[in-house]
Amino acid sequence: MPSVLRMKRINDRIKEILSMVLLAKVDDPRLSGVTITDVKVDRELDFANIYVSALEGQERADEILDALKKARGFLRYEVSQEIDLRVTPKFRFLWDPTPERADRIDNLLMEWQKEEHPNFDDENVENEDSNGEED
Numbered sequence: 001m002p003s004v005l006r007m008k009r010i011n012d013r014i015k016e017i018l019s020m021v022l023l024a025k026v027d028d029p030r031l032s033g034v035t036i037t038d039v040k041v042d043r044e045l046d047f048a049n050i051y052v053s054a055l056e057g058q059e060r061a062d063e064i065l066d067a068l069k070k071a072r073g074f075l076r077y078e079v080s081q082e083i084d085l086r087v088t089p090k091f092r093f094l095w096d097p098t099p100e101r102a103d104r105i106d107n108l109l110m111e112w113q114k115e116e117h118p119n120f121d122d123e124n125v126e127n128e129d130s131n132g133e134e135d
Contacts, residue, residue: 001043013083014048015039021078030060030067037096041089048089051096061095068093 002010019036038051052068054060072091080088
Protein backbone atom coordinates (compact mmCIF):
# COMPACT_ATOMS: atom_id res chain seq x y z
CA MET A 1 0.00 0.00 0.00
CA PRO A 2 1.22 3.51 -0.78
CA SER A 3 2.35 5.79 2.01
CA VAL A 4 0.23 8.73 3.18
CA LEU A 5 2.55 11.17 1.42
CA ARG A 6 2.37 9.22 -1.85
CA MET A 7 -1.44 9.08 -1.61
CA LYS A 8 -1.54 12.86 -1.17
CA ARG A 9 0.68 13.32 -4.23
CA ILE A 10 -1.51 10.98 -6.29
CA ASN A 11 -4.68 12.81 -5.19
CA ASP A 12 -3.17 16.22 -5.96
CA ARG A 13 -1.81 15.11 -9.32
CA ILE A 14 -5.13 13.60 -10.44
CA LYS A 15 -6.90 16.81 -9.38
CA GLU A 16 -4.41 18.90 -11.34
CA ILE A 17 -4.66 16.76 -14.48
CA LEU A 18 -8.46 16.63 -14.43
CA SER A 19 -8.67 20.38 -13.94
CA MET A 20 -6.42 20.97 -16.95
CA VAL A 21 -8.28 18.44 -19.11
CA LEU A 22 -11.67 19.98 -18.25
CA LEU A 23 -10.30 23.40 -19.06
CA ALA A 24 -8.46 22.60 -22.29
CA LYS A 25 -9.68 19.35 -23.85
CA VAL A 26 -13.35 18.87 -23.01
CA ASP A 27 -15.77 20.58 -25.39
CA ASP A 28 -19.00 19.65 -23.60
CA PRO A 29 -20.81 22.93 -22.76
CA ARG A 30 -22.42 21.24 -19.74
CA LEU A 31 -18.96 21.11 -18.16
CA SER A 32 -18.11 24.79 -18.49
CA GLY A 33 -17.42 26.38 -15.13
CA VAL A 34 -16.92 23.04 -13.37
CA THR A 35 -14.27 22.93 -10.67
CA ILE A 36 -12.58 19.86 -9.23
CA THR A 37 -12.62 20.59 -5.50
CA ASP A 38 -11.04 17.40 -4.18
CA VAL A 39 -9.86 13.93 -5.14
CA LYS A 40 -9.68 10.98 -2.77
CA VAL A 41 -8.16 7.75 -4.04
CA ASP A 42 -8.64 4.66 -1.91
CA ARG A 43 -5.60 2.86 -0.49
CA GLU A 44 -5.80 0.04 -3.06
CA LEU A 45 -5.91 2.56 -5.94
CA ASP A 46 -9.12 0.96 -7.22
CA PHE A 47 -11.42 3.97 -7.03
CA ALA A 48 -11.04 7.72 -7.02
CA ASN A 49 -13.84 9.83 -5.57
CA ILE A 50 -13.75 13.09 -7.46
CA TYR A 51 -15.62 15.98 -5.87
CA VAL A 52 -16.86 18.70 -8.20
CA SER A 53 -18.62 22.02 -7.90
CA ALA A 54 -19.79 24.78 -10.23
CA LEU A 55 -20.51 28.48 -10.03
CA GLU A 56 -24.21 27.90 -10.69
CA GLY A 57 -24.43 25.67 -7.63
CA GLN A 58 -26.68 22.74 -6.88
CA GLU A 59 -29.19 23.58 -9.63
CA ARG A 60 -26.90 22.13 -12.32
CA ALA A 61 -25.50 19.26 -10.23
CA ASP A 62 -27.40 16.44 -11.97
CA GLU A 63 -26.56 17.75 -15.44
CA ILE A 64 -22.87 18.13 -14.59
CA LEU A 65 -22.58 14.73 -12.91
CA ASP A 66 -24.28 13.10 -15.90
CA ALA A 67 -21.85 14.77 -18.33
CA LEU A 68 -18.87 13.72 -16.20
CA LYS A 69 -20.11 10.12 -16.10
CA LYS A 70 -20.32 10.12 -19.89
CA ALA A 71 -16.80 11.56 -20.16
CA ARG A 72 -15.42 9.18 -17.51
CA GLY A 73 -13.54 6.95 -19.97
CA PHE A 74 -11.88 9.88 -21.73
CA LEU A 75 -10.91 11.51 -18.43
CA ARG A 76 -9.49 8.26 -17.08
CA TYR A 77 -7.47 7.79 -20.27
CA GLU A 78 -6.05 11.32 -20.02
CA VAL A 79 -5.03 10.72 -16.40
CA SER A 80 -3.43 7.39 -17.30
CA GLN A 81 -1.27 9.13 -19.91
CA GLU A 82 0.06 11.61 -17.33
CA ILE A 83 0.50 9.46 -14.21
CA ASP A 84 2.63 6.34 -14.06
CA LEU A 85 0.48 3.97 -11.99
CA ARG A 86 0.15 0.25 -12.40
CA VAL A 87 -3.62 0.67 -12.61
CA THR A 88 -5.54 3.90 -13.10
CA PRO A 89 -8.37 4.10 -10.55
CA LYS A 90 -11.99 4.06 -11.67
CA PHE A 91 -13.62 7.47 -11.28
CA ARG A 92 -16.70 8.22 -9.19
CA PHE A 93 -17.96 11.78 -9.49
CA LEU A 94 -19.67 13.35 -6.48
CA TRP A 95 -21.16 16.80 -5.96
CA ASP A 96 -19.32 18.93 -3.38
CA PRO A 97 -21.67 21.33 -1.56
CA THR A 98 -18.81 22.93 0.41
CA PRO A 99 -18.40 26.10 -1.76
CA GLU A 100 -22.14 26.79 -1.56
CA ARG A 101 -22.13 26.29 2.21
CA ALA A 102 -19.10 28.55 2.61
CA ASP A 103 -20.81 31.26 0.56
CA ARG A 104 -23.95 30.94 2.68
CA ILE A 105 -21.91 31.21 5.89
CA ASP A 106 -20.12 34.30 4.54
CA ASN A 107 -23.45 35.92 3.71
CA LEU A 108 -24.86 35.13 7.15
CA LEU A 109 -21.77 36.56 8.84
CA MET A 110 -21.99 39.74 6.77
CA GLU A 111 -25.68 40.13 7.67
CA TRP A 112 -24.90 39.59 11.34
CA GLN A 113 -22.05 42.11 11.17
CA LYS A 114 -24.37 44.71 9.62
CA GLU A 115 -27.01 44.10 12.32
CA GLU A 116 -24.53 44.26 15.20
CA HIS A 117 -22.46 47.17 13.84
CA PRO A 118 -24.48 49.06 11.22
CA ASN A 119 -21.80 51.78 10.88
CA PHE A 120 -18.86 49.38 10.83
CA ASP A 121 -17.84 50.21 7.24
CA ASP A 122 -18.10 53.97 7.91
CA GLU A 123 -15.96 53.67 11.06
CA ASN A 124 -13.23 51.77 9.17
CA VAL A 125 -13.11 54.37 6.42
CA GLU A 126 -12.84 57.22 8.97
CA ASN A 127 -10.05 55.43 10.87
CA GLU A 128 -8.09 54.85 7.67
CA ASP A 129 -8.50 58.51 6.69
CA SER A 130 -7.35 59.82 10.07
CA ASN A 131 -4.37 57.43 10.10
CA GLY A 132 -3.32 58.62 6.67
CA GLU A 133 -3.51 62.31 7.66
CA GLU A 134 -1.37 61.94 10.80
CA ASP A 135 1.81 61.22 8.81
